[in-house]
Amino acid sequence: MAPTLNVKQATGNQSSWNTLLPDFPKGPLSKYRKKASFNWKEMAMFLDGEDIIRLKNRIFSALESDPFFARHPGEELSREKYQELTFLRCKRLFEYDFLTQQEIMENPLKILNLVICIGMYDWSPCLQFFLHCGVFGGTILSASKRFANFVKKIYNMEIFGCFALTELSHGTNTKGIRTTATFDHNTQEFIINSPDFEAAKFWVGNMGKHATHAIVYAQLYTPDGQCQGLHSFIVQIRDTKTLLPMPGVMVGDIGKKIGQNGLDNGFAMFHNVRIPKENILNITGDVSPEGKYSSSFTDVKERFSAALGSLSTGRILITAVSATNLKLALSIAIRFSATRRQFGPTDEEEIPVIEYQTQQWRLLPYLAAAYALDYFSKSLFENFVEFYAGLLTKQKSQRQADLGREIHALSAASKPLSSWTAQQAAQECREACGGHGYLAMNRLGEIRNDNDPNCTYEGDNNVLLQQTSNYLMSWMNCIRNKVPFESPLGTINFLQDYHHIIGWKFKANSVDDCMDSSAPLAAYKWLVCYLLRESDLKLRKEKQSGHSDFEAKNNCQVYFCRSLAIAFVEQTVLQRYHDYTHDPNIPSTLQPVLKNLCALYGLWSLSKHLAVLYQGGYVSGEQAGRFIQNAILELCSRLKDDAVALVDVFAPPDFILNSPIGKASGELYKNMWAEILQGNKALSRPSWWAEFCINKPVTGRLSSRL
Ligand SMILES: CCCCCCC/C=C/C(=O)SCCNC(=O)CCNC(=O)[C@H](O)C(C)(C)COP(=O)(O)OP(=O)(O)OC[C@H]1O[C@@H](n2cnc3c(N)ncnc32)[C@H](O)[C@@H]1OP(=O)(O)O
Numbered sequence: 219m220a221p222t223l224n225v226k227q228a229t230g231n232q233s234s235w236n237t238l239l240p241d242f243p244k245g246p247l248s249k250y251r252k253k254a255s256f257n258w259k260e261m262a263m264f265l266d267g268e269d270i271i272r273l274k275n276r277i278f279s280a281l282e283s284d285p286f287f288a289r290h291p292g293e294e295l296s297r298e299k300y301q302e303l304t305f306l307r308c309k310r311l312f313e314y315d316f317l318t319q320q321e322i323m324e325n326p327l328k329i330l331n332l333v334i335c336i337g338m339y340d341w342s343p344c345l346q347f348f349l350h351c352g353v354f355g356g357t358i359l360s361a362s363k364r365f366a367n368f369v370k371k372i373y374n375m376e377i378f379g380c381f382a383l384t385e386l387s388h389g390t391n392t393k394g395i396r397t398t399a400t401f402d403h404n405t406q407e408f409i410i411n412s413p414d415f416e417a418a419k420f421w422v423g424n425m426g427k428h429a430t431h432a433i434v435y436a437q438l439y440t441p442d443g444q445c446q447g448l449h450s451f452i453v454q455i456r457d458t459k460t461l462l463p464m465p466g467v468m469v470g471d472i473g474k475k476i477g478q479n480g481l482d483n484g485f486a487m488f489h490n491v492r493i494p495k496e497n498i499l500n501i502t503g504d505v506s507p508e509g510k511y512s513s514s515f516t517d518v519k520e521r522f523s524a525a526l527g528s529l530s531t532g533r534i535l536i537t538a539v540s541a542t543n544l545k546l547a548l549s550i551a552i553r554f555s556a557t558r559r560q561f562g563p564t565d566e567e568e569i570p571v572i573e574y575q576t577q578q579w580r581l582l583p584y585l586a587a588a589y590a591l592d593y594f595s596k597s598l599f600e601n602f603v604e605f606y607a608g609l610l611t612k613q614k615s616q617r618q619a620d621l622g623r624e625i626h627a628l629s630a631a632s633k634p635l636s637s638w639t640a641q642q643a644a645q646e647c648r649e650a651c652g653g654h655g656y657l658a659m660n661r662l663g664e665i666r667n668d669n670d671p672n673c674t675y676e677g678d679n680n681v682l683l684q685q686t687s688n689y690l691m692s693w694m695n696c697i698r699n700k701v702p703f704e705s706p707l708g709t710i711n712f713l714q715d716y717h718h719i720i721g722w723k724f725k726a727n728s729v730d731d732c733m734d735s736s737a738p739l740a741a742y743k744w745l746v747c748y749l750l751r752e753s754d755l756k757l758r759k760e761k762q763s764g765h766s767d768f769e770a771k772n773n774c775q776v777y778f779c780r781s782l783a784i785a786f787v788e789q790t791v792l793q794r795y796h797d798y799t800h801d802p803n804i805p806s807t808l809q810p811v812l813k814n815l816c817a818l819y820g821l822w823s824l825s826k827h828l829a830v831l832y833q834g835g836y837v838s839g840e841q842a843g844r845f846i847q848n849a850i851l852e853l854c855s856r857l858k859d860d861a862v863a864l865v866d867v868f869a870p871p872d873f874i875l876n877s878p879i880g881k882a883s884g885e886l887y888k889n890m891w892a893e894i895l896q897g898n899k900a901l902s903r904p905s906w907w908a909e910f911c912i913n914k915p916v917t918g919r920l921s922s923r924l
């Protein structure tokens with residue numbers, strides 16, 4: 219396995235911890251904080267390092283003291299007001315300019331932390347800012363030097379951008395995109411057209427109300443009438459002085475969504491919109507003044523991959539964004555569970571609900587997942603930084619191409635894993651907080667609804683998983699013929715041992731044998747090899763029985779390729795986290811709890827595949843399954859007293875978390891009560907009081923109309 223994030227952080231000393239990480243107020247959570255097996259400040263310093271903690275503190279305290287970011291408890295904003303406020307907040311982010319180019323160059327992980335910190339406050343301004351600077355700006359920046367003028371205008375907000383790939387009738391199927399860009403060599407322009415309303419660009423973030431420019435994906439037509447496939451173009455859609463639509467552009471807002479309503483998602487139709495020739499993003503191809511098409515990619519498939527390459531950035535970030543939502547939801551639910559008391563062994567004493575086995579089993583595996591996925595998303599981001607550096611320097615090596623494929627395969631499965639885990643966790647956390655979890659002020663509904671589109675945008679989860687299984691299946695020939703192979707990040711290297719691994723059996727003879735992550739890791743390696751073999755066999759059988767490639771692939775998804783992609787990415791996340799937590803350089807004060815988290819994540823994830831493990835003969839007998847289940851319960855019980863400290867490590871300050879039941883003091887009732895009474899109309903008589911008091915209904919008056 220290629221090196222990932224190293225165990226490199228110095229934890230500093232007690233006094234530096236106290237300066238950067240102030241103590242929490244004393245209160246009902248103190249009891250659990252005292253019981254923790256480790257010091258949460260040491261863990262935070264170890265995981266993030268001093269530099270990142272300083273950055274986080276800088277961002278959080280700027281937002282907290284800025285009136286534009288003030289919270290308004292009890293107030294309900296209209297969608298229009300929320301969109302306006304989101305834009306004002308986005309402008310403030312420009313004014314803060316939290317990261318210099320120098321800082322980004324020195325430590326690119328700071329960008330990820332910037333996204334996470336702003337998103338922890340609210341995803342709407344975060345996405346608005348990132349879609350403009352990162353997706354719109356980043357795509358243009360990596361295209362070629364000829365866009366320097368655009369780049370300047372992007373980063374001083376002279377223009378505002380969006381990324382327009384999806385259309386009303388096509389999203390996932392990018393080959394089906396129907397917007398056209400026809401080159402007119404007489405005027406040296408491209409003419410952009412939407413053939414009909416079903417080809418209108420749709421769902422595009424920032425397009426609804428305010429973006430002035432869009433990266434528009436369209437089928438490129440050269441004057442010889444040839445379609446050269448999907449390419450992207452910079453198209454001005456609104457006047458920068460008036461925000462009115464440009465001639466030939468019909469642009470608008472798609473309406474209220476389930477979440478993220480500060481963000482204006484929009485549609486646009488183009489009618490003979492002319493743009494200069496230079497506005498083609500010449501990443502995969504270009505057109506000469508005479509209208510001749512050229513591309514550095516001879517292979518059409520390779521050109522298509524490169525045209526969609528920028529989508530991997532979003533998928534990697536969404537892996538981290540979802541892990542962040544997981545952390546937010548858990549911070550609230552675990553602090554609540556450690557302070558909420560119901561029932562008890564005696565009539566006198568009620569116990570915190572976290573003491574119940576079911577509550578532990580419902581929450582603590584997600585806590586373990588939060589740690590594992592957080593680590594994975596950061597390590598994948600670091601892999602991506604290497605790839606992006608290659609793109610900027612126009613690397614054309616085989617390694618660069620292989621790295622792009624591997625990162626695509628990993629991010630196409632890590633986005634589904636992370637977004638689904640966060641989605642399920644947000645619901646579990648909501649229920650784990652009982653009725654109070656359903657009160658909007660406690661934020662679990664917002665977290666759940668804002669996380670939801672992570673499962674869909676930047677590629678639907680179920681379809682993306684097919685990309686990962688295609689990648690894995692592509693090694694089958696090498697495996698069959700025993701041809702050596704490896705990948706730049708080494709994530710598939712273990713498949714060289716396929717013929718040996720496929721014969722492995724579950725070795726644990728006791729619960730104790732399962733308590734280290736090496737046990738689930740071995741099982742995962744077998745599971746991936748088994749599912750690979752079964753998927754390959756199934757595909758070949760489907761083809762032999764006369765099905766077309768399309769039908770055969772379609773018939774191999776459920777229980778085969780889909781499970782393969784999920785098992786592979788879980789295995790990869792676990793492998794990386796296992797290597798990390800078992801590194802001898804981890805401080806001895808932190809290693810035991812980190813190892814417990816890793817083992818719990820591995821066993822809990824694996825337990826969802828128990829049926830296949832039995833079906834394929836890796837485990838047999840009643841005992842094996844019982845060992846795994848009992849090990850999960852034992853790890854939950856061991857982690858129970860560490861849980862509050864483990865969320866203290868990643869929970870943002872109260873102002874950012876914005877949940878009375880999740881506040882660091884643990885005074886859940888006082889905090890909720892205070893917020894309820896702040897609601898601006900909580901105690902007032904309703905404006906429609908007379909409808910009850912004066913205008914009484916005449917019972918049965920309308921029955922004759924039925
Ligand atoms: C802070 C967080 C940011 C959040 C931003 C939120 C805002 C949201 C924005 C958006 O949603 S923008 C729109 C996003 N849209 C999509 O992601 C579309 C999803 N669909 C696709 O990406 C693709 O069409 C597909 C489903 C991946 C592939 O479809 P298709 O079946 O037509 O092609 P294939 O034959 O499978 O692929 C051909 C070839 O290309 C390779 N490839 C595809 N994508 C990539 C990529 N990104 N990078 C590298 N390579 C790629 C694919 O693996 C095939 O290669 P081979 O297998 O032939 O080697």
Ligand SMILES: Cc1cc2nc3c(=O)[nH]c(=O)nc-3n(C[C@H](O)[C@H](O)[C@H](O)COP(=O)(O)OP(=O)(O)OC[C@H]3O[C@@H](n4cnc5c(N)ncnc54)[C@H](O)[C@@H]3O)c2cc1C
Pocket residue numbers: 381382383384387388389390391420421422423475478483671674675676677678679680681
């Ligand atoms: C909040 C939000 C913001 C967005 N922002 C942007 C943006 O800024 N720019 C932009 O261009 N787009 C944006 N999108 C669009 C987004 O990228 C698409 O919605 C996404 O790619 C999924 O495409 P779709 O909606 O067409 O789904 P569809 O492809 O129609 O999927 C519908 C269902 O069919 C299933 N399905 C489809 N194909 C297959 C298959 N081959 N095999 C099995 N099942 C299949 C899917 O799993 C899914 O369940 C945004 C979407 C949302 C929700």
